[in-house]
Amino acid sequence: MIEWIKSLDEALFVAINRGFDNPFFNFLMPWLREPLIWVPLYLFIIGLLIYRLKRRSILWIFGLILAVGLADYEASGLFKPNFKRLRPCHETSLEGEVILRKRDGNCGGKYGFASSHASNHFAMASFISLALGLSMRNYWRWLLYVWAGLIGFAQVYVGVHYPGDVLVGALLGIVAARILYQITLFAEQKIYR
Numbered sequence: 519m520i521e522w523i524k525s526l527d528e529a530l531f532v533a534i535n536r537g538f539d540n541p542f543f544n545f546l547m548p549w550l551r552e553p554l555i556w557v558p559l560y561l562f563i564i565g566l567l568i569y570r571l572k573r574r575s576i577l578w579i580f581g582l583i584l585a586v587g588l589a590d591y592e593a594s595g596l597f598k599p600n601f602k603r604l605r606p607c608h609e610t611s612l613e614g615e616v617i618l619r620k621r622d623g624n625c626g627g628k629y630g631f632a633s634s635h636a637s638n639h640f641a642m643a644s645f646i647s648l649a650l651g652l653s654m655r656n657y658w659r660w661l662l663y664v665w666a667g668l669i670g671f672a673q674v675y676v677g678v679h680y681p682g683d684v685l686v687g688a689l690l691g692i693v694a695a696r697i698l699y700q701i702t703l704f705a706e707q708k709i710y711r
Contacts, residue, residue: 585641606678
């Protein structure tokens with residue numbers, strides 16, 4: 519079963535990395551994964567939390583930072599060193615198959631399971647949705663998840679992660695966000711009652 523999942527993951531990787539090749543994605547996807555590109559969005563999110571949550575916003579911003587930190591630790595501190603799954607761009611069996619499209623041309627660290635980009639951005643999307651009380655009918659919630667999903671897709675497209683790395687990273691981020699949301703909610707009730 520594990521071998522079948524691994525071969526499916528590799529096939530999906532090649533289908534996305536090579537099959538979706540086009541000039542627009544070649545330009546856009548390497549930029550989508552650059553953290554500095556998203557600074558205006560991060561500042562907007564912080565401003566929105568301050569606007570909506572007023573004096574309680576400091577606690578929620580701190581909770582958001584902790585959620586992203588936990589998601590990053592799960593992916594980079596626990597999963598990567600313990601699972602030791604090579605990134606596709608380091609995998610010798612895929613040599614000649616991988617198109618590396620990172621702006622700096624560097625493959626990155628040796629291991630890729632699970633994607634830190636995916637875990638961090640899905641943690642942000644999930645925590646913000648919960649903190650602002652966005653319902654599943656609210657299009658802002660969907661936009662946050664589409665944004666995180668595009669960043670995850672970009673990881674596969676540029677050749678540094680398998681789709682499974684991104685999927686597991688996304689799940690880790692959502693779990694981290696839910697844990698820190700509950701902790702922040704509990705702290706808010708104790709502090710601001």
